[in-house]
Amino acid sequence: MAFYTRTRGDADTREKPGASTSTRASKLASKIVRHKIAELLKPFRGPVATLNTGQALLVKRELLKSLSRRAVYWMALPLLGSSLWLEFGSWIKTPDNYRWFRFIWVFGLWGVAAPLAIYLFKKTIALPVQADVNAVDRMHWAWAALITSTSLWWGVGSFGLIPPTWPNGHGYYYGLGRYNILELTLISHVFTLLLLAPSLRATLGSLLLSAIPFTLGMAGILFTYRPVMLYWLTIQLIGYFFIAWFICEDQKHACVKELILVEARSQAEAAAAEKNQFVAAISHDLRQPLTTLGLKLNYIERHIEPTHLAGDLSVAQRQVDAMEGMINGTLDICRLESGT
Incomplete structure (x- = not known):
């Protein structure tokens, strides 16, 4: 013959099936209230x-x-x-x-x-x-x-x-x-x-x-x-x-x-230093192909026959020189900002 003993915990569990849910809801409500109180006190607390x-x-x-x-x-x-x-x-x-x-x-x-x-x-x-x-x-x-x-x-x-x-x-x-x-x-x-x-x-x-x-x-x-x-x-x-x-x-x-x-x-000084370092790296990487391109255009301009391409090569050479000047100016500005 089997006996079943009903404990207090079983009775409570059957009587209150939503007890755990109610506890979580009360904790969430108290957390929300504390957050609202903190928001209300924030203007008085200042920074x-x-x-x-x-x-x-x-x-x-x-x-x-x-x-x-x-x-x-x-x-x-x-x-x-x-x-x-x-x-x-x-x-x-x-x-x-x-x-x-x-x-x-x-x-x-x-x-x-x-x-x-x-x-x-x-x-x-x-x-x-x-x-x-x-x-x-x-x-x-x-x-x-x-x-x-x-x-x-x-x-x-x-x-x-x-x-x-x-x-x-x-x-x-x-x-x-x-x-x-x-x-x-x-x-x-x-x-x-x-x-x-x-x-x-x-x-x-x-x-x-x-x-x-x-x-x-x-x-x-x-x-x-x-x-x-x-x-x-x-x-x-x-x-x-x-x-x-x-x-x-x-x-x-x-x-x-x-x-x-x-x-x-x-933070502003660190951001400026990172910006200067980035610009200096990009400018240094751009100077190498531009220098090579400028030398190549100069060589072609000296050895090409006098045709209508000579004017185009002269314009391209001036543009390359202008780009090198802007890059050099950017590098100088970065050096001045970084104190070097």
């Missing part, structure tokens, strides 16, 4: 949308080189600012754990961040030409991590400064205290936007992480005594985010356009 894998790698390498140079210049901002605050800052001197705070803070910038920036700069310069996109991205993330951590450590220094005092809701701060370093940071954000333009992740990370210590140390005081000032500073920081996106995208588009122009120029 970046037209890059292939090799061109995208070249753009990333160029942006990384530009970021490494500019990040070294950007590092001078916290280094010089820390020296200024070490000398003229109104530091909290009590309790005892605050006495060494400023020296530890300055050492973190001069003794850790600055040497790491020099190390990454040398490593970026020594990046091999055959490095793939993963190596370039890792180096880019390393720079972004260093910049954001430096910005965070710069903001941490505000905890060691005397906070602003507004007794009874009035008055103002004194000395180079916590509010002063906040103002200097906001002013320095302008240079941050310009110097870190090749990297959006580094720029946004620097803006965001540098604001965290100030938010923890001053948001309550400003909200209590100067709420309008707190709102204004918040709006200013948000505006920096949008400006950073615009500047970074503009920097990327400029790099892409430069790459496209360089490749177009190289």
